[in-house]
Amino acid sequence: QVQLEESGGGLVQxxxxxxxxxxxxGRTFSTYFISWFxxxxxxEREFVTAISWRSGVTYYADSxxxxxxxxxxxxxxxxxxxxxxxxxxxxxxxxxxxGPYSANYYKDESxxxxxxxxxxxxxx
Numbered sequence: 001q002v003q004l005e006e007s008g009g010g011l012v013q014x015x016x017x018x019x020x021x022x023x024x025x026g027r028t029f030s031t032y033f034i035s036w037f038x039x040x041x042x043x044e045r046e047f048v049t050a051i052s053w054r055s056g057v058t059y060y061a062d063s064x065x066x067x068x069x070x071x072x073x074x075x076x077x078x079x080x081x082x083x084x085x086x087x088x089x090x091x092x093x094x095x096x097x098x099g100p101y102s103a104n105y106y107k108d109e110s111x112x113x114x115x116x117x118x119x120x121x122x123x124x
Contacts, residue, residue, distance in 0.1 A: 002026045002098040002113040009094060009118030012086055020081040020118060022096035028056050029098055033105050034079045035069065037090035038120075045095070047106040051079060059105060064090075086122045093117040 006097035008020040024034065026117040050059045058070050069082040079096065100112035 001030070002029050004096045004098060004113055006094065006096045006115045006117035006118040007031065007068065009120045010021055011121045011123065014087055014122055016122070017082070017084045018086065018088050018120060020094055020120070021078040022081075022115060024077045024079065024096075024098060026113075032098050032100055033102070033107060035097045035099075035112075036081050037095045037108055038090075038093070039117075040092040045108055048094070048106070049081065050105045052101070061106070071121070083120070086120075088122045088124045091101050091120060091122050093119050
């Protein structure tokens, strides 16, 4: 099992930036994806971005491409989500998730472990 803890959420104006962090601990996750999902009120949870812990290869949802950047610090077991040019539609609870490599990295059922989430609110 991988323990995940998100931090860095908050309130920001449209056009602003936030950086989320996900601290990972527990079993070895060198063959895992670490990903971010988000869930807005009244909506289903959706994929945001994923990173391969071993290779650093990244994947993004079209809605955040060119605005969000996922990165990792292998030494500190941290994954970051840098969010720029934020929009009100980005308002959601953001979750960090860990799971073994899968072609279905964009599906939440591919992930075994989840953090508690951190709220991001973007005001217009």
